Amino acid sequence: MDQALVIQYLRRWNAAEADRLADSLEACEFPPSQDLMIALSKAKDKMPISPVLDENWAVILLLLGNSPDIQARRLHLGTQRIPGVLLFLDEMAERTQVMTILESLVVGLRSEQLPEATSSAFQTFLEQSSPSVVIQKASTMADLLKAVLAGRTVLLVDGLPVGLEFTTDGPTARKPSEPDGEPVVRGPKDGFTEVASVNLSLIRRRLRDDRLRVEELRVGTRSHTRVLLVYMLEVSLPELVDEVRQRISRIKIDAVLESGYIEEMIEDQPFSLFPQVKASERPDVVVGGILEGKVAIITDGTPHVMLVPATFAAEMQAAEDYYHRWPVSSFMRLLRYGFMFIAFLGPGIYIAVTTYHNELIPTTLLLSLIAAREGVPFPSMLEAFFMELTLEALREAGVRLPKTVGQAISIVGALVIGESAVRAGLVSPVMVIVVSLTAIASFLIPLYTMSLAIRVLRFAMMVLGGFFGLFGIAVGLMLVLIHLISLRSFGIPYLSPMIPATAADLKDVFIRVPWWAMRRRPLFMPMEDHQRGQESANRPRIPGLRR
């Protein structure tokens, strides 16, 4: 890196700020101090591209701290052999694409007479001779660096005061595979990946409609994370889209590494345990949401795409509900809601009933319970806490440990610890059954974040049940209910369409009616076009039966 070239560049820039920086650079030794580097970095938004190629190259190297992954391929263009340099980041830009561009520039233009580098015809000539799909111009150092850091390849040519960006950002991405968190027996097996553009293509493949709108935002002052808003014109309310856009634009953070960062900064009620955004790894789920007027938020770097607004009912729906026969799906839905209550209240009610309300237990069962609890030194509440905390620890360990070991630990831990605890007289066998049932019940909740909320609240219900019996449980339930009633997700009541009740929408809450009967999109979602289909057209006709 030639510091003299950088100083020469700054002097050529001919601005007071540039002169100050140049003076500072001249005064200091190489490498420049951290403060000076920060000052240079802050000035990059205004730094123009110099017509002198070597100056640009020196400045770029300085600004990137002479990073080892920056690659530069010097080349000579046309019969005039105009010097140029092709810049890209190793492994960020796809090498085959860079090679193709390089080939077209070096080999393709070898025998071409190029226009003057300062003329606009020169840029046009280069653009037309390049095989890149998209070509943009960078007119400042900041634009140029942004392009290189995003994985694009930049061509700088001696005498040209702009850089030409070629799209080569095709980083290595895993293939869309079935998401581990949302597996299905029947249904598509592809899932989102960590690359936003790939995720967008998975949505596009399912929605070949020109009214699908995609907006790009950048979040994170350092990460410049690509965030895509995807919605359907006519279906999504413009005010909702505006609100989502505004909330994301308001985010001021250095880096966004996962969609969870954005989720916490755009939700209506930041202190709630309940997820106010539905995150999914499944394109079919997201497309279903978009068709119901929701806005999808794709964040680069994570396979979790968010859907807003979210409702409690939507978070209790699984993708598979819509692929199986509707009576079966309805049964599964009812089962899910029933077991959600067990996951939430099971241990709490057990504690309350065994501690305060023994009369509720049938006599024979009560005798068995007393016999089973004989020798257990702790009250039910402590017993339940011990078991539940152990189970949560095992579950957490199962997630953190490597897959093969994790499964073994979970199963062995649950079996061995449960059996040993019963034999040692620490817990009763009934408590093991209650806790196991609760654990199974919590797995029935399709959305993991919802399951987490219910698992945490379960402990509160256990405390209330342990201290105040069923009255305590009622108090806890009412507090949760009040909270849920007042909760909003982007202005939509969280308990819609149950509270406030929209009768027509209840056909896809506790049960799911056949597709041909779901003529309209959810009415609680404000949108311009609620019509989904026509029942008369979609209802199957039984051969030979006159209607």
Next chain:
Amino acid sequence: MQIRISGGLLASVLCTTGLTLPFLILPGSIILDAGQEGWLSILLGALFGLAVSLFVVWVACWFPDRDPVGAITRALGRWAAFPLRLLYGAWNQFIFILGLYEIQSFIVTVMLEKTPEWVVYCLIVLVVFYAVYKGLEPVVRLTFATILPIILIVLLLPLALLREFSILQVDPFLWHGWDGVLRSAVKAAYWFGDHLIILSLVPHLNSKVSPYRWTIIGTVGAALLLALTVLLVSLTFGSELPSRLLYPGFELLAIISLTEGIERIHVGIIVFGIAACIAKLATNLYAAVEEASALLGGRWRTAIALVLAALGVVGAYYFSGPLMMADLVRQPGWQYSHLGAQVLILLLLSGGAFAAKQRRGRTRHG
């Protein structure tokens, strides 16, 4: 943003008001005087509640926004509505304290004998305060969510108790005479007078909804369900035993035996009743807070809610003796003063609203 409530929510609040606390307290006292015709007393008493609520709705409908108190304030000045707001707010606060005491004593008597009273008070008030803090919508939706199971339970009660009815316990019609029936009807009337709470709700009612229809549905629904409960109590226990039971409605649930394994489930059922009672208290505290806040210029709503909720605990805890004496069922003096307060509120409301209407008319024509 002005919250709009549906007709169903209005009816659910009225049904909660007329059914929940009276279900716990009234049946024994009613049957004591009216005998097996206690159900008739309930229906007669409910007529007063219906008259009160329909009168308020009628007055409210004089104004386009159905807000008579607001109209009085706008037309005659803040101080013109002061006595009405003060009396109505204080009356609601009193009902809140009384209800708090009644629910607490029920819980401590039948469920949590060893739990200190103040702990139970605090838990109830925690729920009530949280609902009021969140605003009108959670309050009314909470009543809706908690009254539905109660309605279902009361409607299924005859089936569950079918085996317990005995023809031998049926007295001749009007065995205690009209006198007893009317005396009990007066007792029921005070409780149904609580439907005055509609004054706080009707301004928020969806403008497309008929307030008369839903008021009638709510009041008549509550009356019919309560009358059914009283009838079941008298058919099951006769006309003598209920008056000696502390909570005959609860005892009725205690004898339900569906099969060999499913019996003695009264505590499990009554928890829904307690939840509905707490929701009813939330409506009273909400009204008291709104009026107090309006008196202070619409400010410090949260602080007022906190203060009034705390006052409720303190009042119910330290004045539990006087409150028991003031129990509207037991003391005629209190009964008539309660009725007097209700009538006074109605008079202040109608007088103020009439003057406001006149002033509005004069301004329009002038």
